[in-house]
Each structure stands twice: as C-alpha cells, then as structure tokens.
Amino acid sequence: MFELRHASVGYEGTPVLRDISFTAQDGQITALVGTNGCGKTTLLKAIARQLPLLNGEILLQGQPIQSFDRKAFARAAAFMPQVRNIPEISVRGLVSHGRFPYLGLSRQMTTRDRAAVEQAMRATGVAQWAERDLRELSGGERQRVYLAMALAQGGDAILLDEPTTYLDVSAQFELLELLRTLADQGKTLLLVLHDLAQALQYSDRVAVVAEGRLLAFDSPANLFEQKILDRVFGVTLCRAPEGTYYLRR
Numbered sequence: 050m051f052e053l054r055h056a057s058v059g060y061e062g063t064p065v066l067r068d069i070s071f072t073a074q075d076g077q078i079t080a081l082v083g084t085n086g087c088g089k090t091t092l093l094k095a096i097a098r099q100l101p102l103l104n105g106e107i108l109l110q111g112q113p114i115q116s117f118d119r120k121a122f123a124r125a126a127a128f129m130p131q132v133r134n135i136p137e138i139s140v141r142g143l144v145s146h147g148r149f150p151y152l153g154l155s156r157q158m159t160t161r162d163r164a165a166v167e168q169a170m171r172a173t174g175v176a177q178w179a180e181r182d183l184r185e186l187s188g189g190e191r192q193r194v195y196l197a198m199a200l201a202q203g204g205d206a207i208l209l210d211e212p213t214t215y216l217d218v219s220a221q222f223e224l225l226e227l228l229r230t231l232a233d234q235g236k237t238l239l240l241v242l243h244d245l246a247q248a249l250q251y252s253d254r255v256a257v258v259a260e261g262r263l264l265a266f267d268s269p270a271n272l273f274e275q276k277i278l279d280r281v282f283g284v285t286l287c288r289a290p291e292g293t294y295y296l297r298r
C-alpha cells in the first residue's frame with residue numbers, strides 16, 4: 050500500500066504537482082491519468098524514490114519511503130519506467146536481475162532466488178522464452194519479461210509508467226489482464242495509463258491530475274457519472290451496455 054500525504058513533486062524546487070493525497074491499496078489497480086505534461090511520470094518517479102519529494106510524505110506499508118534502505122525498498126516495490134534500454138541478455142538473465150536486492154556479497158543466487166525467478170517467469174508466461182535473447186522478442190513479449198523481473202523482486206507493490214505504450218491492442222489487453230490477476234493476488238499496482246477507456250475498465254481507483262493538483266480520486270463508475278474526465282480531456286466518455294467504456298470526440 051502506498052499512501053501519499055500532501056505530496057508535492059517537481060524539479061529544482063519548482064512544483065509540477067502540489068498537495069497530492071491518495072492511497073493505492075493492496076489488491077487494487079490504481080491508475081494515474083491526466084493530459085500530456087501534467088506530471089504523471091514525475092509523480093510516479095517520486096513514489097519510486099527516483100526523485101526527491103518537495104513537500105509532504107509518501108508511505109509504503111505505513112513507513113516513509115525515505116526510511117527504507119535502497120535494497121529494502123527494492124524488495125518492497127518494483128518500478129517499471131517508461132523508457133528502458135534493451136540489453137543483450139537472455140530472458141532468464143534479465144528476470145534474475147530482479148533478485149539483485151536479495152544477493153549477499155558473493156552475488157551468488159540461492160535456490161530460493163532461482164525458484165523466485167522461475168515462478169515469476171511462469172506467472173507472466175515468459176518461461177517458454179527463458180533462453181532467448183531479449184532483443185529477439187516483440188515489444189509485447191518484452192514488456193511481459195520486464196514485468197517478470199518486477200515480480201521476481203518479490204515486493205507487494207509494482208509501479209508502472211505507461212506499460213501498454215507501443216503494444217498492439219491485443220497485447221495491451223493481455224498485459225492489463227495479467228496486471229488484474231496480480232492485483233487479485235493482493236499486489237498493489239499503481240500505473241500511469243494514457244488510454245482512458247482502459248484506465249476505467251481495468252482499475253479500481255483512478256487518480257486524475259490536472260492543473261498542478263489532484264482533481265479527483267475515485268472509482269471509475271463515479272468518475273464516469275460525474276463527467277470529470279470529459280471536462281479534463283475534452284471528450285465524451287460513453288459506457289456500452291456490457292460495461293466497457295469508449296470515447297467520442
């Protein structure tokens with residue numbers, strides 16, 4: 050569980066977002082949405098401790114994030130940034146990186162570390178490519194491998210910045226369904242999503258950021274009823290009879 054209390058985030062002392070308070074609960078998908086440049090990535094980086102907070106505090110499982118040492122934080126929360134290089138490494142090799150926060154001075158993986166790697170690969174459906182070079186995989190396949198690495202870290206929380214970007218539609222749905230399964234198993238998932246319809250469909254709570262602050266934090270159904278997203282994005286959000294959402298200009 051991540052709890053933000055009056056958090057302000059930004060660069061060189063200048064806030065991009067101020068006074069942000071919400072809680073991303075265990076067992077839920079929390080989506081961060083907002084127009085381009087509103088500060089979603091900045092906020093996610095601050096939660097992932099990649100950027101210092103300007104004000105307020107962020108708690109992970111009730112403890113201020115700054116109070117964790119580097120390895121302990123990595124064991125509790127994994128971060129999948131938007132842009133990543135694609136190293137020359139096997140799938141199993143990359144997923145094994147998720148165990149680095151557990152290794153002692155010898156840097157040797159134990160039986161338990163190896164089991165965690167295999168389990169993470171099975172859970173994400175990438176075990177079949179264990180020996181393949183990461184660079185040979187498609188974008189969607191690679192995204193699942195990065196998620197396997199995050200899972201191998203073994204923490205309760207995973208932060209993801211636009212995990213569906215560059216994926217074709219069916220790979221997007223596959224990934225979101227996988228994230229749903231992880232949330233149902235009790236993980237805390239906090240993600241930046243560009244696709245509003247997907248954010249409403251797959252998340253339990255949506256944080257809407259606009260004009261430098263948190264405009265709303267609510268369930269998809271309430272946001273839909275209140276037409277908040279229509280106002281922020283200048284679109285008409287519709288709900289199909291079967292409950293899926295779609296947009297009209």
Ligand SMILES: Nc1ncnc2c1ncn2[C@@H]1O[C@H](COP(=O)(O)OP(=O)(O)OP(=O)(O)O)[C@@H](O)[C@H]1O
Pocket residue numbers: 060065083084085086087088089090091092
């Ligand atoms: N390293 C940086 N130094 C200074 N300003 C930055 C830095 N990175 C981002 N910004 C600025 O902070 C603001 C928020 O950027 P951020 O990337 O968080 O937005 P975003 O909502 O994730 O955007 P997008 O939807 O386009 O990905 C923007 O005005 C951006 O120019």
